[in-house]
Amino acid sequence: MAEAFKLGIVVPCYNEEEVLPETTKELTRILSGLVNDDKITNDSKIIFVDDGSKDKTWSMIDEFSQENNFVSGVKLSRNFGHQGALLAGVTSATKSSDAIVTIDADLQDDVNAIPKMVDKFIEGNEVVYGVRNNRDTDSAFKRSTAEGFYKFMGWLGVKLVPDSADFRLMSKRASEVLLSYKETNLFLRGIVPMVGFKSAKVYYARKERFAGTSKYPLRKMLKFAMDGITSFSIVPIKMIMGLGFFIVLISIALLIYTIVQKIHGNVVTGWSSMMISIWALGGVQLICISVIGEYVGKIFSEVKNRPRFTIERDIYTEKTLKEEK
Structure with a gap:
């Protein structure tokens, strides 16, 4: 039988x-059973890991932690977000644990x-990786958008484990490699597969939240998805270039069409078509600028x-030092 190891x-x-x-x-x-x-x-x-909670957390x-020998904690100075809190916990746990579950x-x-x-x-x-075996607890909207997100990320060339979130086990060595990734814009679901090493999956049924409210409303979910897309792929910028060429081709085709119509004397001055073109191109330009701005903003945060x-x-750490003494 394998030698017992320390789990965090x-x-x-x-x-x-x-x-x-x-x-x-x-x-x-769970820990008591594994110890036994x-x-x-x-x-x-x-x-x-208390991520700047405002209640009694x-x-x-x-x-x-005083009543239960298994329990310890890390208090962050303010709210750094879910991914930052996860990384803080892994940083602390990696110091003396042989494996870490998040x-x-x-x-x-x-x-x-x-x-x-x-x-495993x-x-x-x-x-x-902890992988959901179904999405029965999700709404139809959340289920369809999640599936679409994983397919889109795969199309962009980003290696994700579908239906897995931040429920996983990592060895001390894998955790140390994870911590060597220094980016500020954290999307751990995309970073962990880049770590490499031998991996496996454990399937489970996801439950309803036991109590309280979700800390990931639609607004945060959309931001999280955007972080994932722009942190791991420059394909959206390449798509903008392709869109630009496509619009140029359309404009050339319209120019040829206009010349042909003028030759045949079928020119009709249209206010509507002109306004639609202006609004359409203006919208495309704003979207393109926004996508590029998202990347520039990421660079700004990183530098x-x-x-x-x-x-x-x-x-x-306090408990670990006492136990070592």
């Missing part, structure tokens, strides 16, 4: 006071898939090289 479970949290007690209970149950099976060591930890994490706090991802991930890791896989997160307190 990173859980980003933003205003999760309603679900936190149940999440702690469920993850503690001699698969992980008893110093394995749940690392809750951090005080609850602090309290649970999972959201809302319990929509099935915690019972974690032991299966651990088994023991078999030699360094990245194990400033600001920190992707700031840790105010790290209970995980």
Whole structure:
């Protein structure tokens, strides 16, 4: 049997006071079972990352960490967003964990898939993706847009794992490689497959949110999708060039058509056609400028090289140092 290893479970949290007690209970149950099976060591930890919550999330994490040996936490100085919080947790966990699982706090991802991930890791896989086996819990709109997004990203040449989010296991080595990617515009679903190493998938049924409200409304989902597209492909800019050539060809065709009509004396002065052309071309130009502006904005964010997160307190490191003493 393989030697037991230290597991860290990173859980980003933003205003999760309603679900936190149940999440702690469920993850503690999973860790206890894995310890009893001699698969992980008893110093394995749940690392809750408080992403600038405005409710009692951090005080609850602090309290649970004193009552439960499995629980620790990382408090960020302000809200850095879901991806930044995930990366902060992985950064902290990688210091002393042999493998890291990332999972959201809302319990929509099935915690019972974690032991299966651990088994895949023991078999030699360094990245194990949690993949949904269906989208029955999604609305028709969300289901269709998600499927369309994955197909579009694939067409752009971006390697994503369809129906997988940020529920995954990574080895210490894979996590260190992930942390070596220094971009500010984070889209971890696209970065992780670039890490490489032997990988596997674990399928699970996604549940309804246990409590609280979604932290990803439509506006944030659209921004997240745009970040994914513009962070990994320049195809949209190439498409703009193609669109420009297409419009030029249309204009040449219309010019030839106009000359032919003039020769035959069929010229009709039309205000409507002129206005439609102006508005259509103006709209296309604004869209093109916006797409280019999105890329320029990304460059602007990257060159400033600001920190992707700031840790105010790290209970995980504090606990680890005490245990080592």
